[in-house]
Amino acid sequence: MTRSVRVVDAAHPAEVYIALREALTGGGDALVPRSAGGKSGGGPDREIWPSDGDRVAQNVALIIETSGSTGVPKRVALSADALLASAAASAGALGGQGQWLLALPAHYVAGAQVLVRSLAAETEPVLYGPGRFDPERFAEVARELRHDLRYTSLVPVQLGRLIDAVEEGSTAVADALRRFDGILVGGQALSPALRERAEAVGARIVTTYGSSETAGGCVYDGIPIGTTVVREAEGRLEISGPVLAEGYLGDAERTASTFHERDGARWYRTGDLGQVDAGGRVQVFGRADNVIISGGEKVLLDAVERVVRELPGLADSVVVAAPHPDWGQVPVVVVEGGAGPRLEVVREVLADRLGRAAAPDRIIVVDQIARLDSGKPDRVALSALAEEREA
Structure with a gap:
């Protein structure tokens, strides 16, 4: 029907x-x-x-x-x-x-x-x-x-x-x-x-x-709500419960690769890295597709962004990747107007917290950060901007 x-x-x-x-x-x-x-x-x-x-x-x-x-x-x-x-x-x-x-x-x-x-x-x-x-x-x-x-x-x-x-x-x-x-x-x-x-x-x-695949928020303050179950599988978070979507309209291949049956339940394989502790609390590390290799080291850009946003003047900043002739890719901080800390200070903090490879290559100041209708940063547009500014 x-x-x-x-x-x-x-x-x-x-x-x-x-x-x-x-x-x-x-x-x-x-x-x-x-x-x-x-x-x-x-x-x-x-x-x-x-x-x-x-x-x-x-x-x-x-x-x-x-x-x-x-x-x-x-x-x-x-x-x-x-x-x-x-x-x-x-x-x-x-x-x-x-x-x-x-x-x-x-x-x-x-x-x-x-x-x-x-x-x-x-x-x-x-x-x-x-x-x-x-x-x-x-x-x-x-x-x-x-x-x-x-x-x-x-x-x-x-x-x-x-x-x-x-x-x-x-x-x-x-x-x-x-x-x-x-x-x-x-x-x-x-x-x-x-x-x-x-x-x-x-x-x-x-x-x-x-x-969207879980009908919206299904974990509140780290705790799954209702009968939602969250687990970690090979570093990625998976979600099961009555809130799951039917799949992707007109895209059977993507549906099959994202939703699967296991252990008598239907699971949604998210695109997020994370873990679930012994008490059931969910911790999200960041997007699995938001990881770069800089100078041979793996750098999780979401982790870099979390640290950067703790610094004065950078609370709403966004961290994206840009190509680099020597390092392959590097983190770049995009900030909306105003004056934040000097690049040297930001690099020192990141190197201390996450390692040298996580230190941003530069800070780009824009009048307004490009955003999607949902309010999320438009990372595709910001990455293109970072590459263009370097060029």
Whole structure:
């Protein structure tokens, strides 16, 4: 059996919310929330696919399209069961269902899950609306929340702007942050320094780990939620549980290589390096595809980035790879405006913490760091910039 596809412009989250409600009942079309003008990477003969009226399997309720931070396009097919299992696990971990503020794009899995959790809780979500993220606007919208339990989901760059506003004297933003019973932060690693700053002003922060393939965050503050199971296999993290996606739409080969059956369960093999300790706590080291060989030594760029972001003026910096005539590849720090520590200082800190090969070759200052719609840094664009600047 199949069902029809409905494409909705994610710039109108109220329409996404209505279409998602219909999709979750089983009677509506499968929903594809898509950013206006965005390309889903469908190939030369079908650039934007699926389209309105196309057919997909009956159990597919939501299709999340993403090029990811590395530029590889995916169309993740999620069932209603997976989405609702994720929402139930989230409510259990947070202490109950409540009202949500949507401040993320609705075509991003974390944004779509804000709407799913609202539907599961039978509460009306409060929508931030279009436009650049502004802390004062966020505070104004947050005042519309009326439920006893209030939540939102952010990426680190949004949280950083909110905390900057509080530290610059905004009582409205401070009050808004303290109104939330939980502020989920995911999409990329949250630096310990930013978390400390947020908690110092009274924000209740919950770091999340997950992906579109797991219907969003399935690990909260290092602990798998609901019946999710996480294990380490050959250095990579694998996830099992009812939150897993059906696979990749129109890509059986990728589905087979990423999802597999073992030990009587279905597992998703993530692209992340990490480990699970004896108590079940998950630690993520970084992307397996974000490793370079510099001067014959393996360097994990995510680890370099974590250390760099602890330094004054570099909290929002991004570390990418660039070619080097002698070393093969080297880490390069990209920072947005302002003045940070001197390169010599950064190199000394990194060499001491992670070894000489991890010391950045240079610091590139840009007016604005290129980002994907999800808020994640566009590492493909930043790597190209680093190579261009060297050339």
